[in-house]
Amino acid sequence: MNHLEVYLIIGAILFSLGLFAVITRRNAIAVLMGIELILNSANLNFVAFAKYSSVNLDGHVFAIFVIIMAAAEVAVALAIVLNIYNNLNTINVDDASTLRG
Amino acid sequence: MIPYAYLILLLPLLAFVIQMFFGKRLPRQGDFVSVTAVLLTLAFAIAMLAMMFVLYDPHFSIEQKFSWIDIGEFKVTMGVYIDNMTLIMLFVVALVSSLVHIYSIGYMKGDQRYSRYFGYLSLFTFAMNGVVLSANFFSIFIFWELVGVSSYLLIGFWFEKDSASDAGKKAFLVNRIGDVGMLIGIMLAWRAIGTFNFQEIFHAIDNGSLTGSALTVAGIMVFCGAIGKSAQFPLHVWLPDAMEGPTPVSALIHAATMVAAGVYMTARIFPMLSADAQLVIAYFGGFTALFAATIAMTQNDIKRVLAYSTVSQLGYMIMALGVGHFVAAFFHLVTHAWFKALLFLGSGSVIHAMHHAMDKVGDHETDPQDMRNMGGLRKKMPATYITFLVATLAISGIPFTSGFLSKDAILGGSLAYAMNHPQHFLLPVFGFGAAIITAFYMFRQVFMTFFGQPARQDLYEHIHESPQVMTVPLGILATLSVFMFYTLPSLNPFTTEGWFSHLIQQPETVAGEHTATVLEHLTHALHIAHVPSMIISVIFALTGISLAYFFYFTKSWNAEKVAKKISPLYKLSLNKYYIDEIYSKTIIQPFLGACRALAIFDMEMYDKVVIDGFAYTTRAISRIARWFDDVVVDGILVNGVGRIVLMFSAILRLFQTGRLQSYVMMMLFGIIILFAIFMF
Numbered sequence: 001m002n003h004l005e006v007y008l009i010i011g012a013i014l015f016s017l018g019l020f021a022v023i024t025r026r027n028a029i030a031v032l033m034g035i036e037l038i039l040n041s042a043n044l045n046f047v048a049f050a051k052y053s054s055v056n057l058d059g060h061v062f063a064i065f066v067i068i069m070a071a072a073e074v075a076v077a078l079a080i081v082l083n084i085y086n087n088l089n090t091i092n093v094d095d096a097s098t099l100r101g
Numbered sequence: 102m103i104p105y106a107y108l109i110l111l112l113p114l115l116a117f118v119i120q121m122f123f124g125k126r127l128p129r130q131g132d133f134v135s136v137t138a139v140l141l142t143l144a145f146a147i148a149m150l151a152m153m154f155v156l157y158d159p160h161f162s163i164e165q166k167f168s169w170i171d172i173g174e175f176k177v178t179m180g181v182y183i184d185n186m187t188l189i190m191l192f193v194v195a196l197v198s199s200l201v202h203i204y205s206i207g208y209m210k211g212d213q214r215y216s217r218y219f220g221y222l223s224l225f226t227f228a229m230n231g232v233v234l235s236a237n238f239f240s241i242f243i244f245w246e247l248v249g250v251s252s253y254l255l256i257g258f259w260f261e262k263d264s265a266s267d268a269g270k271k272a273f274l275v276n277r278i279g280d281v282g283m284l285i286g287i288m289l290a291w292r293a294i295g296t297f298n299f300q301e302i303f304h305a306i307d308n309g310s311l312t313g314s315a316l317t318v319a320g321i322m323v324f325c326g327a328i329g330k331s332a333q334f335p336l337h338v339w340l341p342d343a344m345e346g347p348t349p350v351s352a353l354i355h356a357a358t359m360v361a362a363g364v365y366m367t368a369r370i371f372p373m374l375s376a377d378a379q380l381v382i383a384y385f386g387g388f389t390a391l392f393a394a395t396i397a398m399t400q401n402d403i404k405r406v407l408a409y410s411t412v413s414q415l416g417y418m419i420m421a422l423g424v425g426h427f428v429a430a431f432f433h434l435v436t437h438a439w440f441k442a443l444l445f446l447g448s449g450s451v452i453h454a455m456h457h458a459m460d461k462v463g464d465h466e467t468d469p470q471d472m473r474n475m476g477g478l479r480k481k482m483p484a485t486y487i488t489f490l491v492a493t494l495a496i497s498g499i500p501f502t503s504g505f506l507s508k509d510a511i512l513g514g515s516l517a518y519a520m521n522h523p524q525h526f527l528l529p530v531f532g533f534g535a536a537i538i539t540a541f542y543m544f545r546q547v548f549m550t551f552f553g554q555p556a557r558q559d560l561y562e563h564i565h566e567s568p569q570v571m572t573v574p575l576g577i578l579a580t581l582s583v584f585m586f587y588t589l590p591s592l593n594p595f596t597t598e599g600w601f602s603h604l605i606q607q608p609e610t611v612a613g614e615h616t617a618t619v620l621e622h623l624t625h626a627l628h629i630a631h632v633p634s635m636i637i638s639v640i641f642a643l644t645g646i647s648l649a650y651f652f653y654f655t656k657s658w659n660a661e662k663v664a665k666k667i668s669p670l671y672k673l674s675l676n677k678y679y680i681d682e683i684y685s686k687t688i689i690q691p692f693l694g695a696c697r698a699l700a701i702f703d704m705e706m707y708d709k710v711v712i713d714g715f716a717y718t719t720r721a722i723s724r725i726a727r728w729f730d731d732v733v734v735d736g737i738l739v740n741g742v743g744r745i746v747l748m749f750s751a752i753l754r755l756f757q758t759g760r761l762q763s764y765v766m767m768m769l770f771g772i773i774i775l776f777a778i779f780m781f
Contacts, residue, residue, distance in 0.1 A: 019769065023762050031761065093761045100759025 007048035014041035113226040124216030135219040146195035182236035200574035207570040225251035237297040256346040268342035275339040279329020286322030320378035331363025348449030357438040383423020387531035390416030394538035426514030433507035440492040443578035447489035458563035479551035488579040497540035513634040517626030540645025548653035
């Protein structure tokens, strides 16, 4: 079995778990955790492809970018969650549905 | 000379602008601005006149032009044309204007619109210089109208009086009739020749571009402008009424310069007047000369006598042009300008004194211009009296005065013309008839005003001579009424031979024909006619004077009894031949009647049927339009769009659940579908 495939399979499993968490969880924090899993699966793929294909560092740089982006995104997202909690007294994402059509 | 000419033209305009915008805020209400400007133009005019004497060239002329309007075929140039006639005329305008400006400082003192008055005088001076300097029909017409405007403004200067504002309107409208004719004449000339420039037009006429009856009609049409402006019968009615304006204005505009502009313009276009046109002009002038003189005989208003006298004298000039004695016409224009301005300023001095006396006595009923309220003023106003007498002698044609020379030249010309064309014997009859009457009415005026017993002793007590600012101009004008200013270097008072006749000469071609033969014909007849006409005119003048003497000085003949005896004639003359009434009955009243009828038609028919009908129709149409708007536009189109949007949204909103997870699910399915599409 090729080493790259191992990484890709692990990345796919991580992605599926993250997506599953995002879809099934009602708790906003848990949803954010799922998103984090998805991002990290993508990171794993970037680094794996970077290691096994050509000799440049694009993949590594991208992974670092994604980590930084994830940190910023979590900061914003947690602020939103906090506001939702302040207004609705819950962090159940199904209750925050004022934008429905 | 050209820059001088432009300065002469533009300085008064500058003064006018300053007066209009800042006049009231300047010290002395800015009268010095206008006076300085006009004195500067006088200085330039004198300088140019001096150059004329240095050159001493009868054929001197310069022209300067620049393109003004240039649209395809239609080209108009602007510019100035200067010859000896222009130079002399510029001097006349500048000097009379200067004297009137100075005189007005005294006469208009304390008037509530003092600065505006001087502004208007400057405007007039500008426009009049423009007429004199014009090199083409286009610019002469513009300035022609400008003098008309300033005349209108000054006649109606005391517009609080209805009679003054009416007189202003009358002058403007009557002049308009003549000006329309002039405009038609200009267009006829332009159509045939394609230029407005005088010299080019004359040149084209010499080459035969415009001949025969077309030329005659064009000439007469242009002359119509002169009929209006120079107050010739039948458009003379405005000038006597124009006396409502301040007296210095009457002297400047309605005696010396503007009314003479008609004569000047006719002299300017002399080369385009065919023989037939000249004959028409001669009859217009001759008839006016006699006709106006007969009216002047019976008027009692001191200024109206002078007004009709002006009309009559202008008739003389026009007649002189008509009989082809070009030089005499322009000569009389110049001499008349001095002594008629003097007469008006003298009468202004008398009126001024009467006003003051009436103010002192507290009398506001008496007419200060009525000669029947005067009498014996010669002792109280010696300067005015002497200068007035000089002018009266000049206008009556007594030897040693300028008027004698110029009037005699015209009478000689008419007599010479009649000798060559015996069928036109009426022209000298008009001329000599007017001469005798002129002497009569002028001395009647002098006797009634300055001699005899004072009619109103209470007023007489308070009469005194006008200030020097008014009498000095009188003195200057009186000096210029002496013969030798026109005959130098010759000192013979019985012939016009002198610099004037050397420098002003008949145009070489008239209506395409060389005048040499015609002129020789005239000169020959003039030689024969000269002495008889002189003797007759002097005899006639003396007859007129002695008639006035017996009627109004010794009173040995009773004027009233004679008037009663020939009552119909007297009334005819006193009422100015009922010309105003005739115009009123035949033109104005029918016109007003037609206006009234049209007004009724307008109110009853047009307003009620057409206008209101439009309104009703509009309302009916609006109702339909409103229904259409409500039902079709709003109901179907606007709301329809809304409904369609609503319908589709009802479907789309099903997807907008507001649940995060369902969105993610949709994204997932979307990605799977995209994968499926890319895979297969």
